[in-house]
Amino acid sequence: MADEKNKLKPLATGDRTIPPEDAKMIPVFIMGREYTVPETLTVMKAVEYAGYTYVRGCGCRGGICGACATFYRFIGDYKLRAGLACQTIVEPNMIIVQLPFFPANRPGYDLENLGGDPHEALRSLYPEVFKCVGCGTCTRTCPMDIDVMDYIALMKRGDLKGAAYKSFDCVLCGLCASRCPAQISQFTAAMFVRRLYGKTGLPRAAHLEKRVEEVKGGKYEKVMKELVAKDMEEVKKLYVDREREPDLAEPGKWLPEDKKYL
Amino acid sequence: MTGYTPELRELIKKVEATRPQRVERARKGEHFPALTMEERKQWLNKYHPDFKSEERSKVRVGPNKDAVFPDEVRVLLESRSRLDPSGIDLSKADYSTDVLVIGAGGAGTAAALTAEQAGCKVLVATKLRHGDANTVMAEGGIQGADQEGDSPYYHYLDVMGGGHFTNQPDLASALTHDAPLILYWLESLGVLFDKLPDGRMKVRHGGGTCRKRMHSAGDMTGAEIMRVLMDEARNRTEGIKVLEFSPAVELLTDKSGHVVGAVLYNLETKEYYIIRAKAVIMATGGFGRLHIQGFATTNHYGATADGIVMAYRAGVELQDLESTQYHPTGVVYPEQNVGLLITEKVRGLGAQLTNVDGSEFCFPLEPRDVESSCIIRECLDSGKAVTTPTGRVGVWLDSPMIDMLHGEGTVRKELPAKHIQFKRYDIDISKFPMIVYPTLHYQNGGLKINEWGETAVPGLYSAGEVSGGVHGKNRLMGNSLLDVLVFGRRSAMRAVEYAKGLKGDLVPTLNHVKAFHEELKKAGIMDEACVGPMLIPDYSPDHVKKRQWGVATLRE
Numbered sequence: 001m002a003d004e005k006n007k008l009k010p011l012a013t014g015d016r017t018i019p020p021e022d023a024k025m026i027p028v029f030i031m032g033r034e035y036t037v038p039e040t041l042t043v044m045k046a047v048e049y050a051g052y053t054y055v056r057g058c059g060c061r062g063g064i065c066g067a068c069a070t071f072y073r074f075i076g077d078y079k080l081r082a083g084l085a086c087q088t089i090v091e092p093n094m095i096i097v098q099l100p101f102f103p104a105n106r107p108g109y110d111l112e113n114l115g116g117d118p119h120e121a122l123r124s125l126y127p128e129v130f131k132c133v134g135c136g137t138c139t140r141t142c143p144m145d146i147d148v149m150d151y152i153a154l155m156k157r158g159d160l161k162g163a164a165y166k167s168f169d170c171v172l173c174g175l176c177a178s179r180c181p182a183q184i185s186q187f188t189a190a191m192f193v194r195r196l197y198g199k200t201g202l203p204r205a206a207h208l209e210k211r212v213e214e215v216k217g218g219k220y221e222k223v224m225k226e227l228v229a230k231d232m233e234e235v236k237k238l239y240v241d242r243e244r245e246p247d248l249a250e251p252g253k254w255l256p257e258d259k260k261y262l
Numbered sequence: 263m264t265g266y267t268p269e270l271r272e273l274i275k276k277v278e279a280t281r282p283q284r285v286e287r288a289r290k291g292e293h294f295p296a297l298t299m300e301e302r303k304q305w306l307n308k309y310h311p312d313f314k315s316e317e318r319s320k321v322r323v324g325p326n327k328d329a330v331f332p333d334e335v336r337v338l339l340e341s342r343s344r345l346d347p348s349g350i351d352l353s354k355a356d357y358s359t360d361v362l363v364i365g366a367g368g369a370g371t372a373a374a375l376t377a378e379q380a381g382c383k384v385l386v387a388t389k390l391r392h393g394d395a396n397t398v399m400a401e402g403g404i405q406g407a408d409q410e411g412d413s414p415y416y417h418y419l420d421v422m423g424g425g426h427f428t429n430q431p432d433l434a435s436a437l438t439h440d441a442p443l444i445l446y447w448l449e450s451l452g453v454l455f456d457k458l459p460d461g462r463m464k465v466r467h468g469g470g471t472c473r474k475r476m477h478s479a480g481d482m483t484g485a486e487i488m489r490v491l492m493d494e495a496r497n498r499t500e501g502i503k504v505l506e507f508s509p510a511v512e513l514l515t516d517k518s519g520h521v522v523g524a525v526l527y528n529l530e531t532k533e534y535y536i537i538r539a540k541a542v543i544m545a546t547g548g549f550g551r552l553h554i555q556g557f558a559t560t561n562h563y564g565a566t567a568d569g570i571v572m573a574y575r576a577g578v579e580l581q582d583l584e585s586t587q588y589h590p591t592g593v594v595y596p597e598q599n600v601g602l603l604i605t606e607k608v609r610g611l612g613a614q615l616t617n618v619d620g621s622e623f624c625f626p627l628e629p630r631d632v633e634s635s636c637i638i639r640e641c642l643d644s645g646k647a648v649t650t651p652t653g654r655v656g657v658w659l660d661s662p663m664i665d666m667l668h669g670e671g672t673v674r675k676e677l678p679a680k681h682i683q684f685k686r687y688d689i690d691i692s693k694f695p696m697i698v699y700p701t702l703h704y705q706n707g708g709l710k711i712n713e714w715g716e717t718a719v720p721g722l723y724s725a726g727e728v729s730g731g732v733h734g735k736n737r738l739m740g741n742s743l744l745d746v747l748v749f750g751r752r753s754a755m756r757a758v759e760y761a762k763g764l765k766g767d768l769v770p771t772l773n774h775v776k777a778f779h780e781e782l783k784k785a786g787i788m789d790e791a792c793v794g795p796m797l798i799p800d801y802s803p804d805h806v807k808k809r810q811w812g813v814a815t816l817r818e
Binding site: 015016019023038040041042045048049050051052053054055056058059060061062063064065067086087088089106108109110111164165168169171172191192194195196197198199202203204205206207208209211212215216220221223224225227228232235236238239242243244245247249251252254255256261262 | 390391393394398399407408409410411412413414415416418419420422423427431432434435438439440442443445446449450451452453454455457458459460461462463464465467472473474480482485486489490493494496497499507529530553558559560562563564596597598599600601602651652653683686687798799800801802803806810
């Protein structure tokens, strides 16, 4: 649709790649078949440059959604490598395959009724976590540089807080699980542990609970109704006159001079 | 092939040559003069994509007939259905459900959880995977007035001011009023908010806020919220069924024009499914992947305005859709980071923008829309752009100034995520500048709704970026995550009520599509109309297209 217009522009637009005339072209092997693509592209853009249109295997295109888990090797090199297609640059003689999906074990649970002992809850849902053989393949495979094996070790030890934060950068791509000889689905276990810790380990925010009671009790309904009904010029004035909380104000201590609308 | 190319390194020398002088002046508090209000207006009119008269045109059919939209949007609003509305047997449904949610990002998932909680059977149809949405990409945080010195009153004022007072007041009120409820809900679902040891939420200021109310979960707040909501939906498979890779391509309406379901399309098996639903919630997200006027985008692969197109045919009016938020500093190099956001904080810490000669050309902290205009002017009009090896243009964002102004290690400490993002490609942004250009960030407008997410068409609800009016013509940071959750929940509450009150059998038709096609014919544009919704963006290069014999302009 926008193609016609894009042709008129000398610039690369959107996400379509328009390599310069003198771009160096390199051979890559997409699922074993050779294509020639400009260097400097990401694997994802190289695959598109070759003519593929993604349905699976493409999401945020910015390294946070985990849709584009990729394995690759170089011709003549025994080593299996892994990365995200949107974050990995193509290199000559790369043999590429993306994981469209990877089956993971994910038992359902009721966060509200897990019983008293979080570590026991983990053990009963994910007994396989305790069979980790400590090979470290997961850690070497993780595209987010998470020490997966270490958070599994923390889980085994019952340090759920440690495991929650150590696994925090996880994008759920599933690469760890795809390579685990103990058949652990590390990333789903970590998801469970983060929620468990968030729910039962982190102290609740008392000020939030208080505010929720106020909101539910209808404290702000009248004042909001009045605001909505106000003339826009009046709203502008209120906006301009509003007091700004200092950047370095101590949490929960600062109050504005006019307390009428708190 | 990492770091800057020799050619770019040559160009960087020009920035380095002027840097000591610029830092010296910055230390004295001397800056490139800010534009006057009159100049701002002029530059916006001349360079901001929203104000360009070319590449925008009047839509010739539908509820917003004669309104002006960007060409990429207008073309889709005038598109025809993938379906032949008279040739389909709608008498049997493949799925019947109480509530159908179209889209499985933050808004869709919040809606599904809420409707299920209220005892409804929920079907979620989504184009890509569950959770594939702009929600995961929101880094900054989520606003909510939960501190003692704050209240929804002040949050409301901030939202309205940010939107230049063009917001729909009842929507802004709903957004800010419900915010504490949303934070509490997330907390109880186990979201790992950044907290002080006693449980108090850590809060910061955001652009345009008068109170510190930006809540965060590391620098991936959206991703954390999305994965928690998704995980919870997976615990409730009894009531929530999710169909992935099965986007809706058309709504279904009954003889009164009320929405009673949708047609889904399985992207993998190419099958269509007929869904009967008592109520439908549209939660398909924004339009970044239309690349309005050729801009790169921060948006997710699926952000192709599908919901707008479907709802428009069913008679829903659009508001503010002519307005788009461009973030001034999107990455242009290296290629793998193109379109990604460089936070305003970088300029806040003192980094200046320079052109290819290393000269300053604007005050670095103009409002977002003005700053974007300045950069566009410098690149396209003044011809002072930096061109990348893949043919993109931009200007330098001189981040090394930050360490010079505030001391060694400041970049690393204040901008850890950005530092790593570039370090991955052998670029140390505390030593070398970045190349940036405005990037398409947010669809300000969308479907017209009321404070309960109801559209004017009975049976159809809308939540999240697909709706317009909440943020007016400009959104503040931290309010989009809040928006998707507030209106996801609100629309679901009303949809549930409506579904429970519905009597009699649902008799779906595609009458509204027939009528829309008639309108296209009458306007004389049926033949030129492309097929919509777009579903998947097309990034195949010209040399491939030329060889795809027989494939029409749109795939399928």
